Amino acid sequence: MNSVLQHDLNNFENILEKAKQHGIGFLNNLENIPTSTKATIEPDRTLNELGLGSLEALKEFNERMAPLMVASPGPRYWGFVTGGSTPASIVGDWLASVYDQNAQSIKAQGGASALIEFETINLLLQLLGLPKSFMGGFVTGATMSNFTSLGVARQWFGAQFGKDFAKNGITETINIFTATPHSSAVKSLAMLGIGSQNYSVIKTLEDNREAIDVVDLEEKIKALNGKPFILISSAGTVNTADFDDFVAIAELKEKHNFWWHIDAAFGAFAAVSDKFKPLVEGWENADSITVDCHKWLNVPYESAFYLIKKDHVNLQIETFQNSNAPYLGNPLENFNYLNVLPENSRRLRALPVWFSLLAYGKEGFCDIVESSASLALHFGNALIEDDSFELLAPIRLNNVCFTLKGDHNQEKVASFLTLLNDGGKVFMTPTVYQNRKGIRASFVNWRTTENDIKIVIEEMRVTLSEI
Ligand SMILES: *Cc1c(COP(=O)(O)O)cnc(C)c1O
Numbered sequence: 419m420n421s422v423l424q425h426d427l428n429n430f431e432n433i434l435e436k437a438k439q440h441g442i443g444f445l446n447n448l449e450n451i452p453t454s455t456k457a458t459i460e461p462d463r464t465l466n467e468l469g470l471g472s473l474e475a476l477k478e479f480n481e482r483m484a485p486l487m488v489a490s491p492g493p494r495y496w497g498f499v500t501g502g503s504t505p506a507s508i509v510g511d512w513l514a515s516v517y518d519q520n521a522q523s524i525k526a527q528g529g530a531s532a533l534i535e536f537e538t539i540n541l542l543l544q545l546l547g548l549p550k551s552f553m554g555g556f557v558t559g560a561t562m563s564n565f566t567s568l569g570v571a572r573q574w575f576g577a578q579f580g581k582d583f584a585k586n587g588i589t590e591t592i593n594i595f596t597a598t599p600h601s602s603a604v605k606s607l608a609m610l611g612i613g614s615q616n617y618s619v620i621k622t623l624e625d626n627r628e629a630i631d632v633v634d635l636e637e638k639i640k641a642l643n644g645k646p647f648i649l650i651s652s653a654g655t656v657n658t659a660d661f662d663d664f665v666a667i668a669e670l671k672e673k674h675n676f677w678w679h680i681d682a683a684f685g686a687f688a689a690v691s692d693k694f695k696p697l698v699e700g701w702e703n704a705d706s707i708t709v710d711c712h713k714w715l716n717v718p719y720e721s722a723f724y725l726i727k728k729d730h731v732n733l734q735i736e737t738f739q740n741s742n743a744p745y746l747g748n749p750l751e752n753f754n755y756l757n758v759l760p761e762n763s764r765r766l767r768a769l770p771v772w773f774s775l776l777a778y779g780k781e782g783f784c785d786i787v788e789s790s791a792s793l794a795l796h797f798g799n800a801l802i803e804d805d806s807f808e809l810l811a812p813i814r815l816n817n818v819c820f821t822l823k824g825d826h827n828q829e830k831v832a833s834f835l836t837l838l839n840d841g842g843k844v845f846m847t848p849t850v851y852q853n854r855k856g857i858r859a860s861f862v863n864w865r866t867t868e869n870d871i872k873i874v875i876e877e878m879r880v881t882l883s884e885i
Contacts, residue, residue, distance in 0.1 A: 441508075444484075454841075507715075510772060521765065546686055552727060554725045558767075564681055567707070573733045593647035594617035595649050597662070648676060653697070657810075664699060682698070683713060684714050690787050691784050714787065738756075787816075806879075808824075843873060
């Protein structure tokens with residue numbers, strides 16, 4: 419063995435201890451670590467001939483890299499839809515690296531760790547109140563979950579014409595309907611060879627809504643004259659957390675032939691609260707659902723899952739199977755993840771979620787969701803009370819979409835947000851909503867409290883006085 423590796427091997431415990439101390443230093447100080455940084459590096463370091471060993475590398479990391487880190491798992495990082503990481507989720511994430519399994523198979527041939535993934539998906543179905551007719555798997559994010567789901571939808575579309583698109587390529591025009599798709603669903607259409615512009619936009623409901631107008635949807639369906647289509651619907655749009663009417667869509671599905679996909683990246687978690695559950699009523703009738711765990715479930719990044727109805731498993735295997743050989747035996751018995759999703763080798767990505775669900779239970783996640791929603795209202799009310807801001811949409815769940823009051827202030831929105839974010843106390847993202855420049859604050863982090871809102875409102879006032 420190489421001598422530096424040997425030295426590291428002998429010092430494994432000490433090395434991990436130092437890394438742990440470093441991690442604790444970050445986590446215990448999150449409140450004070452800025453949400454943005456001006457620190458930078460020249461990313462052109464020369465690779466050394468002789469290795470430094472882990473401890474020296476950690477030292478260099480502390481000096482050069484740590485200053486680049488912002489408090490994105492902290493309580494005032496409200497940009498995008500960014501969750502944090504709970505203690506249990508970090509334990510699961512660390513142990514996934516320690517055990518370093520290749521989670522593929524459920525049979526003990528070189529490891530059966532995919533069973534942990536099966537169990538985790540079952541726990542998630544219970545958390546979300548969804549039936550066992552769904553089968554799921556972990557991918558890196560909602561983008562890949564949308565990609566996986568829409569990949570199977572593409573195969574389903576071909577099958578309606580007796581075609582196998584996975585084998586022979588796309589030979590029919592695929593009809594796609596959607597109202598307010600997330601950019602990653604559109605990106606998935608590009609990656610799937612369907613084309614990022616090849617979808618028809620369904621009208622949204624009047625009165626400041628981003629949800630599908632089901633009447634318009636039905637008209638567009640009728641114009642297809644019985645041809646199949648794929649519907650991409652939303653449980654939680656990023657700007658205003660709006661939800662499509664899943665009961666009405668389920669009724670349409672009784673009458674018409676389509677693949678129904680729901681992007682529920684963060685909105686899925688409405689289901690864990692009795693208060694918000696009605697928002698997803700009827701969603702169990704979908705063919706596929708996308709859910710992110712690194713958002714509202716508060717696990718570290720690269721954690722999302724797809725749910726696809728078990729009835730479609732053969733289409734799923736046709737889409738993703740890893741060899742041209744026909745699948746041997748019963749696909750559910752000889753199950754191997756590499757035949758049903760994009761990746762072949764994959765880490766034990768379910769473990770942080772498994773730990774989180776066991777550690778905090780239904781009640782823990784219900785509390786996170788309800789507290790996030792009440793913080794969003796609290797922040798919204800504080801904005802309304804302050805004469806300088808206005809809401810661009812009502813607060814439906816956990817996202818607050820607002821702007822500087824009055825059209826004459828539109829050109830100041832960007833500089834206000836830049837200055838606010840530069841202060842490092844809070845981070846929010848810019849957006850455009852109904853042709854107006856706005857700002858979006860998303861509440862999903864388990865650490866956020868009313869005191870954080872107080873800090874942010876004060877910071878916003880100071881920033882306003884400076885622009
Ligand atoms: C965040 C988000 C995505 C993309 O998720 P990633 O995890 O960033 O890949 C897709 N859809 C919705 C509704 C989202 O909020």
